[in-house]
Amino acid sequence: MKRRQFFWLGASTTGAIVLAPVLTGQARQLLTSRKSFPQVHASTDGLLAVDLEASNTQLNLGDKKAYLMSYNGQVPGPRLEAKPGDTVRINFTNNLPKPTNLHYHGLHIPPTGKADNVFLKIPRGESFTYEFAIPKNHPAGTFWYHPHVHGLVAEQVFGGLSGLFVVRGDLDEIPEIKAAKEEFLVLKDFDLDSNGRIKPPSQEIKMTTGRTGKSIAVNEGFNPTLSIPKGGLLRLRILNASASRTYRLAIEEHPFYIIATDGGSLSEPVEVKEIRLTPGERVEVLVRGNKEPDRYRLLNLPDERGEMDMMEHHKMTNRDMMHGGTKEKHPTTLATIAYSGSVSTLPLPKQLIPIETLPEPQRVRRFEFNHSMVKGLGMAFLINGKMFARDRIDTQVRLNTVEDWELVNNAHQDHPFHVHVNRFQVISRNGKQVPYLAWKDVVSVAPGETVRCRIRCDEYVGKTVYHCHVLDHEDLGMMGILDLIA
Ligand code: C2O
Ligand code: CU
Ligand code: CU
Numbered sequence: 342m343k344r345r346q347f348f349w350l351g352a353s354t355t356g357a358i359v360l361a362p363v364l365t366g367q368a369r370q371l372l373t374s375r376k377s378f379p380q381v382h383a384s385t386d387g388l389l390a391v392d393l394e395a396s397n398t399q400l401n402l403g404d405k406k407a408y409l410m411s412y413n414g415q416v417p418g419p420r421l422e423a424k425p426g427d428t429v430r431i432n433f434t435n436n437l438p439k440p441t442n443l444h445y446h447g448l449h450i451p452p453t454g455k456a457d458n459v460f461l462k463i464p465r466g467e468s469f470t471y472e473f474a475i476p477k478n479h480p481a482g483t484f485w486y487h488p489h490v491h492g493l494v495a496e497q498v499f500g501g502l503s504g505l506f507v508v509r510g511d512l513d514e515i516p517e518i519k520a521a522k523e524e525f526l527v528l529k530d531f532d533l534d535s536n537g538r539i540k541p542p543s544q545e546i547k548m549t550t551g552r553t554g555k556s557i558a559v560n561e562g563f564n565p566t567l568s569i570p571k572g573g574l575l576r577l578r579i580l581n582a583s584a585s586r587t588y589r590l591a592i593e594e595h596p597f598y599i600i601a602t603d604g605g606s607l608s609e610p611v612e613v614k615e616i617r618l619t620p621g622e623r624v625e626v627l628v629r630g631n632k633e634p635d636r637y638r639l640l641n642l643p644d645e646r647g648e649m650d651m652m653e654h655h656k657m658t659n660r661d662m663m664h665g666g667t668k669e670k671h672p673t674t675l676a677t678i679a680y681s682g683s684v685s686t687l688p689l690p691k692q693l694i695p696i697e698t699l700p701e702p703q704r705v706r707r708f709e710f711n712h713s714m715v716k717g718l719g720m721a722f723l724i725n726g727k728m729f730a731r732d733r734i735d736t737q738v739r740l741n742t743v744e745d746w747e748l749v750n751n752a753h754q755d756h757p758f759h760v761h762v763n764r765f766q767v768i769s770r771n772g773k774q775v776p777y778l779a780w781k782d783v784v785s786v787a788p789g790e791t792v793r794c795r796i797r798c799d800e801y802v803g804k805t806v807y808h809c810h811v812l813d814h815e816d817l818g819m820m821g822i823l824d825l826i827a
Contacts, residue, residue, distance in 0.1 A: 604780025
């Protein structure tokens, strides 16, 4: 597959004519036979200007017809790329039947005005122009955008609305990384009926696992083939864009070398055999083409963490688990890594971008996740005993103070905790120090677990949110308002 050519073509502002010579016959044929392909909009001369339209769309998911929600007719939406210092202007139109908006997950930009303002609601048929600057010192990394109107987030993200937002910078300039072949993998599960329509989730599903589907798409289709030259490096930039599903990733016979997490680069590559990726999380890895040239599968391994307890607790029925549950017993193939050609052996980078060790905290806070039955509402999802309320400030944080946030899960299933605007470092799990420093904006907290994170909010004042990134939990109340003050 000549995926590269598609990206180049999409990224170009000059259009297909100039780039036509790089297209092979096969790619040209695919271009004419497919309406949608991964589009890229990259900034030029310091400006990323894009028209983005959310709508209900009929498209092909793999070889099946699907009725999804899309940005510009594509699922996932176009990949946006900017550099530190750039201005971003997104002319957004909502052609969905319900209100929506855009959240820039992981970007360090203002939570107010025309930037990462999740309190905006853009009614059906209306447009809004988002405009903000990517700060000059913004880390390079894999970020993303998705809707964030409270109560509709799970439905709209599960329906297909999300896209990558890449900031290119110092990490991309490291020679070994620059020499690697880059691929983006947006992981997203679907639960469609035989007509290609999204099955409406039961109340039970919303209140337990959150909506999940059995077919797992990677980008715009299923099981793509990614090529790697013998001796070369493959850089996989992976986003979990699922509303509720956690992935456990492994490649047959190949370890991953993690080079970046949600908030950007690690200090040095970390070798692991598998990666657990909860909703909203991103990871960047290098894969070495140093095995017998062949085809190897990128697998999603079964992950039942926290589910048995939860099933008992909610007396979840088998039928419901079958309907949307994530209780798979066997690994599934997400993509295939195929050796093709060879290059002289590329080494792994030794150093990446140094990570600052944050000083000891000036203040410690505690966030407890739980749920309980609320009269007339059914199950409510709570942080510190409270459901989300638009007019209540839950947490007020002064800029430039180092704080430790203790995340305590007293519920019966995982709750991936996410904060907008500022990134944090995980310090410990159940008192045990984590093996390496990383910048995160989502961290999974298992039942009975206490995770300690260190955060220093800076630069931007205003109200924003933190919440569970199982989006049904968020919509059912597991979100709080964070007020950032100078
Ligand atoms: Cu990706 Cu508030 O979330
Ligand atoms: Cu976010
Ligand atoms: Cu949750």
